[in-house]
Amino acid sequence: MNAKSIVTRLLDAAGITPDGSAPYDIHINNEQFYTEALHKGSLGLGESYMKGYWDSEALDEFFARILSARLDEKIKRDLGFRMQILLARLFNFQRPNKAVENGSRHYDLGNDLFELMLDKRLTYTCAFWEGARNLDEAQENKLDLTCRKLNLRPGMHVLDIGCGWGSFAQFAASKYGVKVTGVTISKEQVALAKEKCKGLPVDIRLTDYRALDEKFDAIVSLGMFEHVGYKNYRTYMEVAHRCLKDNGLFLLHTIGGNVANAFTDRWLNKYIFPNAMIPTMGLIGQSFEDLFVMEHWQNFGVDYDRTLLAWYENVQRNWDRLKSKYDQRFFRMWKYYLLSCAGSFRARTSQLWQMVLSKEGVPGGYKFKNRATVPGYATVTGNVV
Incomplete structure (x- = not known):
């Protein structure tokens, strides 16, 4: 099965159709998109979008659907991704410098x-x-x-x-x-x-x-x-x-x-x-x-x-x-x-x-004011959860 068939099947699981009529459907401008998305996962999906290989009228809803369907988990993580995870565990990438x-x-x-x-x-x-x-x-x-x-x-x-x-x-x-x-x-x-x-x-x-x-x-x-x-x-x-x-x-x-x-x-x-x-x-x-x-x-x-x-x-x-x-x-x-x-x-x-x-627990329990103290601001609730 080629990349196009696999990616199309995955998108179908999220209710998304390549070149379909729904606002959240994906429109293919360059079929290289399928190979990049399949082999490079989320990185390939984003980079192919930056190159103009595909578009979606409602990009936000497109992502809401593929994430709700957990498509990101269904695409096998490649060696480069596994190497990034290993490096992140070995080194402190947020040290001061x-x-x-x-x-x-x-x-x-x-x-x-x-x-x-x-x-x-x-x-x-x-x-x-x-x-x-x-x-x-x-x-x-x-x-x-x-x-x-x-x-x-x-x-x-x-x-x-x-x-x-x-x-x-x-x-x-x-x-x-x-x-x-x-x-x-x-x-x-x-x-x-x-x-x-x-x-x-x-x-x-x-x-x-x-x-x-x-x-x-x-x-x-x-x-x-x-x-x-x-x-x-x-x-x-x-x-x-x-x-x-x-x-x-x-x-x-x-x-x-x-x-x-x-x-x-x-x-x-x-x-x-x-x-x-x-x-x-x-x-x-x-x-x-x-x-x-x-x-x-x-x-x-x-x-x-x-x-x-x-x-x-x-x-x-x-x-x-x-x-x-x-x-x-x-x-x-x-x-x-x-x-x-x-x-x-x-x-x-x-x-x-x-x-x-x-630091030690608020004596008698924590509470905060339910009413905005600044005139003219929208009142927001503050119930402790």
């Missing part, structure tokens, strides 16, 4: 791209859409929810590990009256974050989290844990424990997976997030054993589907302003990244977790 290289390949692509793709605060993490009318409101919902989960009060000093372009720092300092110290390893992020937080009690530093050794009233980390790597999970938690005051709270916000892997999808690993790794509940739990008490765990991964679609719509709408710097191959790569990830959250193979940790 390597972490800087990993981060710069994505986050230093250009602030112009992210300014046109993200919300007004440049929040590059999952939004919380309940009651929101647009991306800006949904991201403020998420930032406000985060602040309320930490029970922030004026005068507190908060550490933001992986602060990005300073969206949380700007929001928490201006709306909750706290002082924020943010750390990132991206030079581009530091420069813009300092500009956006000018005049606020915010200190943005270009430093690796492992260098931190001072006390804070609360700690937050939004969308950075995916870059830590399982060899560094315990160190990461030890740093958070070392830096958190005894009565403080630590909120960890991360994408989560249902199955443990040494690194993320092969295509994403090569083109988007080098040496990233999606944690599982078990790996996270093991990493903070004897260090923290789990107070609260919430999954709103379905909101990431809508967030990614909003980011893609922004990129598509603003492409005329970007195409002088980024070519068509980049556009296809970025579209594939955003919409394939949207499909993974829709298929529930990817999750988004927010967890609140304390």
